[in-house]
Amino acid sequence: MGPAILPADGSRFSADYLIETPLDPSAVAEVMAGEQSCGTFVRVEGETDQLRQRARAVVEAIDELDGVAEPSLPNAWQQRQNMVGPYRRARIRISFPVENVGPNLPTLAATVAGNLFDLGEVTGLRLLDVTLPASYRRRFDLPRQGIAGTRKLAGVADAPLLGTIIKPNVGLTPEETGELVGRLCEAGVDFIKDDEVCANPSHAPLEQRVRSVMKRVRAWREKSGRNVMVAFNISDDLDSMRRHAELVEREGGSCVMVSLNWCGYSAVQSLRRSTSLALHGHRNGFGMMSREPLLGMSYPAYQALWRLAGVDHLHVHGLNGKFSEFNDEVIASARACLSEMSEGDAAMPVFSNGQWAGTVRPTFDAINSSDVIFLSGGGILAHPDGAAAGVASLRQAWDAARAGIALEEYAKDAPELRRAIAFYGARLK
Incomplete structure (x- = not known):
């Protein structure tokens, strides 16, 4: 058809x-x-x-x-x-x-x-x-920020937003989380997100964590003039999510994250109508809807429904990652997010899981767009020369991809990228 x-x-x-x-x-x-x-x-x-x-x-x-x-x-x-x-x-x-x-x-x-x-x-x-x-x-909710608004809030005009996930997933205190975010800001990331299993744990209440993190983000902004977007996981009942979003906004934040499948359409719609923050839609649990080929739903249908709730970002997994999806499914997912259903309503696809400098070129070649959030945990934090070198290796890989230069060729004059290829390439063969 x-x-x-x-x-x-x-x-x-x-x-x-x-x-x-x-x-x-x-x-x-x-x-x-x-x-x-x-x-x-x-x-x-x-x-x-x-x-x-x-x-x-x-x-x-x-x-x-x-x-x-x-x-x-x-x-x-x-x-x-x-x-x-x-x-x-x-x-x-x-x-x-x-x-x-x-x-x-x-x-x-x-x-x-x-x-x-x-x-x-x-x-x-x-x-x-x-x-x-x-x-x-257009009779449904539209994104408040979308791609253009997300770029403005993050201060990234045309390149992909490069980011990472707070790890360990759970266990860090609010102060430890804030210190880690401070180091990640110094490393040069554009975007930081909570893990989906860390929302409001007793050892790190969300209110304390938001205040600790945003203190570092504001300090970095004053020092460098650069914004860093943090997606705080506020997944909860609707009243709590609204309250937490108001806290993030008061503290100068720009983004909140929601586990879509567990919060539900109505709650996310209501949250969208009560805040102008960017809504970062996490799809955890989607696999139970999609892994059986003759049951559930494919991602193009899934993202279409969630975009009607007004989310700004949607996870699509990543190429050659650690999860079960085939690359063509990931590519189709990203393309669906970037395809407008109505003028200006595209969602920013979020690539994550097992991503590093070596997965950049196939990602760019597949979607021919830099309108992505590209999250890399180990690809940044495990770089042998430190997190700043990990971020640099990703930027160099994206520059190479957008210029049409082979990764190994570009790496000759890019030591961080060269080290990433040697380190991660040997482990992922």
């Missing part, structure tokens, strides 16, 4: 799916359309032709693929029906009336990704993408 083509009047949005079924895919697609709009498994009283014309979802396209002999997922309903394979697979596109949902993000998510996963007709179903007309997208 090609790109979705929506009515010019903005009256419909669409979703793409991958399904597996022992039945006719076209019949299953009609079941899906009915289930997620005005119908159920049989036509019911009140479901008039006029109502169906106004409110029913429509199957727009079916592209049948190669089938398989065995089902991907167990299915009690099919066992009761004594159904057997072969199992047919197809990509399908369904469009929905905008007015069925309105600017209601939880209901939009329930429409494109609700009970469909439980349907007895399928032995596999995956949400691949969601496409909204620009006019409908």
